[in-house]
Amino acid sequence: MADRAPHDFGKTVINAAALLLVLSYALPYVYLVSTSLKPAADVQQIPPSFFPDGVSLENFATVIGTAGLPNAFLNSAIVAILTTLLSLLIAVPAAYVSALYRRRITVLFLLFALVTRMVPAVSLGVPLFQIMKTLGLLDTTIGLVLAHTSTAVPLALLLMSAFFEGVPKELEEAARMDGCTRFGAFLHIILPLMPSGLAISALFSFIASWNEFLFALLLTSQNSKTAPIVIAEFNSVYGLAWGPMTAAAVLYSLPVILVTLLLQKQIVGGLTFGAVKG
């Protein structure tokens, strides 16, 4: 009982410190959002003010009216969706046999996928430029999708094989007793049991593509530019148009933040796993 008071004091300090930490951590992003809502003329005022005097959607209107930007968001979405579908289509069967039919070739293959994750993007981007040029796929959606899929496949593969590890081999054997082929057991019995694994792999593939910059910078020039490229170009084209730039950054990042808010637990789980495996 005697140490109750200092104990409470300690708790108060810890709570206050945690609160302060979280608030200061959130502050930069809050400032980004608050700036995007300022009237365009106030964005670059000196000294800057944290909160807008009046809320205005002027910056967002500029962004949506800017030639190329809505199109770039559309491109980003198309590339990310196609990348997700393609990488799941390729990675899921391979992950399935890697987990349920473990043998030398599948272990070697997973190791190869793991090493792939260490390759710096620029080391892959330099030769990919040349390959896409030869194939006539420079500045096309398909070319960028292929490039993004090359990094999404190893990611989806490692995630999905961890989910398949949890499936008992007996389940597959039982399905085959009942007359399923090996492929039928995979497609009709086991895959339907994996909605969360598929969803989280899809989400990670989608966001990896949505956020990707270097391949898009190297491989696109006019028609298939994605949102981050156009946002980066705001710099040079409009001088320093901070108002529209912050609005574009908010539009680009808000969907990702909302998804993180909804799926926090699964995302942290996936990242922790990703951290452990590569």
Place this chain on the structure above:
Amino acid sequence: MSERRFVLLMLAPAVLFLGFLVAYPVALLVYNSFFEVELINPSGRIWVGLANYVDALTSKRILETAQRTLRYSVFALCFEFIFGFGAALLFSAIADRSHWHRTIFALPLMISPIVAGLLWRFLLVGDIGILNYGLTALGIIPDPRGINWLSDTDIVIYSVAFADIWLTTSFVALVSYAGLTNIPRDLLEAARIDGANAIKRFWHVTLPLMRPVIAVVVIVRGIDALKTFDLIWIQTQGGPRQASEVFSMNIYQRMVRYGDLGEASASATLFLVFMIVLAGLAYWKIWRTDNG
């Protein structure tokens, strides 16, 4: 269908795809690195043996860039680790009431480096960067023009790391928090009954048990930091006067701006080998500690 054929068929799409879009490009990269070859005319190539590697390893700019990349990575990693691990300890101290804290901390997890870079550039830039006004108000610097974060060539490489630190502290914090919650309560309780104070419990129980988690976080984040491109690109494009140019950026510039595919390939190959060896060593070490 035989088991063997089934396995091969299921693996085939992934093998073919990664073969064509990872293994083949890497082979092409290494092949190009032995030639003098221009980006605009890749068929007109001249065999030069190891000359590109000799040039890369003796170029002052490249060696400076490599050193700068290391300094950037160590700086970013240290602060990410201190802030992230500190936050995780705080969250675990208030355990059941840290739900909202952790939710807010999780929000930047998936944000693009482009957004983080843009945001921090806006906080630091010239006359309108609000950070300097905040520091002035707190009396830390005399006036808002006191520090030129992004235009002072001596400090810019550290200034651009702020965005990285902000963006990835959450990752370090949440992964460390997950590790901390896995430490058995009775171990800490037993140490307490034996008379160990909070600092001793941290040093002798928590830290040794967290070793594998810490190692993984440091490796994953370290590798990411060494590979950084977009986060710095959006802030400074490597400037002023290459003072914030990191290794990826140097390779990009030599390929795109100077069109020197051969030399860019040689540097990119060195970079690739270095990263794989580094990651291999690190994993081997963890694997050995886990099994020994």
